[in-house]
Amino acid sequence: MTLGVVMLVHTALDRAAQAIRHWGAGGCPVVVHVDHKVDDARYSAFVAALADVKHIRFSKRFRCEWGTWGIVVASQAASTVMLAEFPDVRHVYLASGACLPLRPIAELRDYLDARPDSDFIESATTADVPWTVGGLDEERFVLRFPFSWKNRRRLFDRYVKIQMAVGFKRKIPAGLEPHMGSQWWCLTRRTLGAILNDPNRPVYDRYFRKVWIPDESYYQTLVRLHSNWIESRSLTLSKFDFQGKPHVFYDDHLELLRRSDCFVARKIWPQADLLYRAFPRTERATSTPNTATIDRIFTHAVIRRTRGRPGLYMQSCYPHMDRENGFTATPYSVLQGFDDIMPDFTAWLSRQASAEVHGHLYASDRAHFAGGEGVFRGGQSDSAKLRDYNGKTFLTDLIWNGRTHYQCFQFGPKDTQDISWMIAKDTNALISVVTGAWAIPLFRSGRAMRHVRKEAARLQQIEYKQLKILRSPYARARIHICSLSEFVAAPVDALQLIVDQIARYRGVAITELPAMADLTGFGEFLQDLKNQGMHPFLTGDFPIVKLPTSPAVKARKPYVAHGK
Amino acid sequence: MVDNDSNDGGQDYVAAQPDISLWSTKSGYGDARSGMDWLTFLQGKYADGHWALTVDVDEFFVYPFCDTRPMRALADWLDASEVRSFGAMLLDMYPKGPVSQAVYEKGQNPFDLASWFDAGNYVISRNELMRNLWIQGGPRARAFFADKPKTAPALNKIPFVKWSRQYAYVSSTHMILPRGLNLVYDQQGGEKTSGLLLHAKFLNTFGARAAQEAVRGQHYGDGREYQTYAEQNGADPDLWCNWSEKYINWRQLEVLGLMSKGNWA
Numbered sequence: 010m011t012l013g014v015v016m017l018v019h020t021a022l023d024r025a026a027q028a029i030r031h032w033g034a035g036g037c038p039v040v041v042h043v044d045h046k047v048d049d050a051r052y053s054a055f056v057a058a059l060a061d062v063k064h065i066r067f068s069k070r071f072r073c074e075w076g077t078w079g080i081v082v083a084s085q086a087a088s089t090v091m092l093a094e095f096p097d098v099r100h101v102y103l104a105s106g107a108c109l110p111l112r113p114i115a116e117l118r119d120y121l122d123a124r125p126d127s128d129f130i131e132s133a134t135t136a137d138v139p140w141t142v143g144g145l146d147e148e149r150f151v152l153r154f155p156f157s158w159k160n161r162r163r164l165f166d167r168y169v170k171i172q173m174a175v176g177f178k179r180k181i182p183a184g185l186e187p188h189m190g191s192q193w194w195c196l197t198r199r200t201l202g203a204i205l206n207d208p209n210r211p212v213y214d215r216y217f218r219k220v221w222i223p224d225e226s227y228y229q230t231l232v233r234l235h236s237n238w239i240e241s242r243s244l245t246l247s248k249f250d251f252q253g254k255p256h257v258f259y260d261d262h263l264e265l266l267r268r269s270d271c272f273v274a275r276k277i278w279p280q281a282d283l284l285y286r287a288f289p290r291t292e293r294a295t296s297t298p299n300t301a302t303i304d305r306i307f308t309h310a311v312i313r314r315t316r317g318r319p320g321l322y323m324q325s326c327y328p329h330m331d332r333e334n335g336f337t338a339t340p341y342s343v344l345q346g347f348d349d350i351m352p353d354f355t356a357w358l359s360r361q362a363s364a365e366v367h368g369h370l371y372a373s374d375r376a377h378f379a380g381g382e383g384v385f386r387g388g389q390s391d392s393a394k395l396r397d398y399n400g401k402t403f404l405t406d407l408i409w410n411g412r413t414h415y416q417c418f419q420f421g422p423k424d425t426q427d428i429s430w431m432i433a434k435d436t437n438a439l440i441s442v443v444t445g446a447w448a449i450p451l452f453r454s455g456r457a458m459r460h461v462r463k464e465a466a467r468l469q470q471i472e473y474k475q476l477k478i479l480r481s482p483y484a485r486a487r488i489h490i491c492s493l494s495e496f497v498a499a500p501v502d503a504l505q506l507i508v509d510q511i512a513r514y515r516g517v518a519i520t521e522l523p524a525m526a527d528l529t530g531f532g533e534f535l536q537d538l539k540n541q542g543m544h545p546f547l548t549g550d551f552p553i554v555k556l557p558t559s560p561a562v563k564a565r566k567p568y569v570a571h572g573k
Numbered sequence: 574m575v576d577n578d579s580n581d582g583g584q585d586y587v588a589a590q591p592d593i594s595l596w597s598t599k600s601g602y603g604d605a606r607s608g609m610d611w612l613t614f615l616q617g618k619y620a621d622g623h624w625a626l627t628v629d630v631d632e633f634f635v636y637p638f639c640d641t642r643p644m645r646a647l648a649d650w651l652d653a654s655e656v657r658s659f660g661a662m663l664l665d666m667y668p669k670g671p672v673s674q675a676v677y678e679k680g681q682n683p684f685d686l687a688s689w690f691d692a693g694n695y696v697i698s699r700n701e702l703m704r705n706l707w708i709q710g711g712p713r714a715r716a717f718f719a720d721k722p723k724t725a726p727a728l729n730k731i732p733f734v735k736w737s738r739q740y741a742y743v744s745s746t747h748m749i750l751p752r753g754l755n756l757v758y759d760q761q762g763g764e765k766t767s768g769l770l771l772h773a774k775f776l777n778t779f780g781a782r783a784a785q786e787a788v789r790g791q792h793y794g795d796g797r798e799y800q801t802y803a804e805q806n807g808a809d810p811d812l813w814c815n816w817s818e819k820y821i822n823w824r825q826l827e828v829l830g831l832m833s834k835g836n837w838a
Contacts (some may be wrong), residue, residue, distance in 0.1 A: 139593070145776065164708075236741060250836045251836060252654065252655075254653055254654065256838060257649075257653070259641065259642050259646060260641060260642070261638060261641035261642065264621050278646055278649065280643070280645060281647065297732060306838050307838050310834065310835075310836045310837065310838035311835060311836050313763070313764055313833065313835060313836060314759075314763050314764060314765070314766075314835045314836030315761075315763045315836075316762060316763055317759070317762050317763045317764040317765070318830060321695055321764075321830045323662075323695070323697075323755055323760045323764075323765055323767075323830050323831065323833065324660050324661075324662040324697075324706060324708060324729060324757070324758060324767050324831075324832070325660055325759065325765040325766065325767035325832070325833050325835065326758060326759050326762070326763065326764040326765070326833065327697055327699065327706055327759075327761040328759070328760055328761060329760055329761075372837045382815065383814075384715065384814040384815065384816060385816060386692075386693065386816050387691065387692045387693025387816060388691030388692060388693065388694040388711070388715060388814060388816055388817065389693065389694045389715075389718060389816075390694065390713065390714075390715035392715070392719040392721060394719060394721075394722055395715065395718075395719050395722050398696060398722035398723065399696040399697075399698065402695075402696045402697060403696075406693050406694060406695070406696075409693060409830060410692065410693035474759075538632070
């Protein structure tokens with residue numbers, strides 16, 4: 010009888026009874042505190058049902074509300090009974106009705122026998138460890154909290170603010186250094202007795218009565234005055250989410266709990282029949298608790314709730330534009346002008362880099378998906394109307410759906426411009442623009458000059474507006490802009506940059522260039538536009554003279570002089 | 574359960590179930606705001622203070638861990654998290670091939686036939702008045718509403734609510750009052766827990782139903798939606814495409830980003 014259990018019970022009395030029987034069968038005396046809120050009839054039935062358990066006591070009942078002093082009073086009263094009535098008990102374990110012993114209780118006893126002087130209690134200073142709930146760390150020890158956090162949140166918050174504004178601070182009793190930690194501890198008789206019989210206890214109790222969530226700080230602080238050896242960890246496996254509410258274990262956690270080798274876990278869902286049948290397990294082991302897997306799963310859950318998956322917009326995650334966690338899921342490339350200069354560019358790029366290369370996704374006739382499909386990944390339709398109904402979502406959906414492949418698409422002034430601002434601000438976007446490239450298809454169209462002039466003016470205006478966006482201080486994308494004449498002078502540099510960006514670092518050196526459109530007479534074409542009053546300033550300068558298409562072959566000198 | 578003058582023997586089946594209370598009406602579905610008036614009355618009377626799931630007969634509720642945890646676990650967890658409403662988008666399921674070929678037999682799992690869905694073609698906007706998200710898309714938008722995307726049916730639903738006498742659904746289970754209940758989504762970039770309603774609409778029964786409803790005009794907007802179906806393909810579409818996903822389980826839907834575990838682990 011070296012281990013005794015103090016148990017706080019407030020709901021799911023049948024499960025609590027089951028847990029009490031487990032402890033009792035393991036040879037542990039149990040002192041039970043039942044919340045005052047449980048009505049007398051249920052309480053009497055509960056007591057009567059446990060009449061056959063040998064070493065069981067019921068302590069005086071107090072009202073226990075979340076985060077209030079009542080919980081501490083309840084544990085004090087029950088602990089006092091435990092120390093007085095069961096003199097053999099060396100360690101006292103504080104548990105709740107929703108705690109379930111996982112391993113044979115004899116193993117826990119062995120474990121404690123090997124560490125007879127250790128107090129197992131999580132106890133950390135507020136200065137060093139940030140606590141989550143309500144964001145109150147140090148404040149919980151120096152402010153007053155007359156209003157319930159659960160039921161009167163607004164009043165609670167306002168009162169805290171006022172106190173902080175006027176600089177109000179309660180005095181912490183001399184000798185105390187505030188510590189916090191999990192409320193579930195296992196203390197030695199010596200330490201627990203010293204805390205309960207401390208001559209200063211009235212002073213400490215008066216102080217902690219007004220502290221916020223005292224059940225997480227009362228023992229955790231006082232143990233620092235009395236303990237010889239503090240093991241600052243809880244023997245009870247208990248994980249908290251971002252709201253400060255304990256994670257609950259269900260039947261599907263069976264394997265996880267089994268492998269954790271923890272002694273006790275909480276909270277168990279009262280209807281988790283499988284867990285209540287499987288634990289405490291009977292076969293013995295000597296392993297030490299290892300909670301790494303459980304910790305990872307619950308940490309992951311909290312991250313999913315607070316950070317989400319970048320680039321995913323869905324029914325339960327719809328962030329404000331300026332707060333969201335990245336517009337899109339992964340990096341992607343927006344390529345402007347290249348396919349005007351090199352009609353074969355899309356096919357060439359898909360050969361050159363491992364990426365899904367789309368045509369003009371925002372073309373006016375339809376979305377030109379890679380491979381020319383009518384419906385693409387995720388069921389996205391190529392219908393221009395559907396796309397333009399919500400152009401931004403079309404892109405975020407496309408990048409999310411294709412997140413396992415690098416996505417590239419062609420863009421240009423002929424396309425719907427709804428996404429201009431979005432891609433400019435998106436840190437995932439890599440935007441390469443050859444300005445004025447739209448002039449080449451016009452040049453090659455052979456249409457009448459008056460049509461061409463009008464269209465050129467329109468496209469130039471659109472592209473100019475877009476360039477202003479790309480050059481605005483809000484632009485966060487990686488942007489590379491060069492004029493058509495610059496590109497024609499050194500095409501490999503710009504193309505290699507695109508290939509490198511897709512490869513994330515250094516791509517394959519370009520050996521084969523895509524065929525360029527024949528630019529013979531392009532200079533004259535631009536001059537013609539200028540003569541019509543439309544100056545294509547985005548193309549850069551092209552010489553008016555005919556560009557030599559192939560080096561002129563000089564006539565060779567004859568080796569043999571013939572004739573005279 | 575409310576039986577609106579059915580003629581497929583459903584009433585007899587339900588009457589034989591020990592845990593179902595059945596109400597019947599022969600009035601028009603449209604006149605009762607898509608039946609919501611009937612349900613709201615019953616919920617106010619019997620569901621006050623309880624978690625209530627409001628679904629059509631062709632909607633099948635999927636939520637995180639639904640293969641291992643009963644709905645009560647979800648309700649308890651939502652209670653502990655101080656959450657009052659739970660979103661579950663409608664996910665249109667369809668067969669491979671023309672819907673008329675997916676011949677449904679009584680007692681069969683409809684998703685043995687209609688086992689495919691669209692994973693990522695949903696558009697979302699926020700309804701500033703009611704604060705709910707307005708979601709459209711899926712196979713219905715791409716097959717029937719490519720020319721008039723704005724009229725595509727809404728897919729956002731809030732079917733699971735800790736009911737109170739003061740609550741009322743506004744339009745089907747798409748929106749609810751008071752407006753705070755519509756905030757089933759996170760706005761800071763995180764994900765709230767959500768589920769899906771698998772929609773067993775596209776079976777061989779679809780064509781006849783579309784024609785019938787188009788004439789009856791009892792549905793939202795005088796059955797405009799059904800008129801659209803009836804006009805197209807003689808209401809016998811093949812919704813399947815190369816990129817359709819085949820339903821496996823809720824985890825698959827979670828990974829695809831259609832629903833979320835949130836911080837329920």
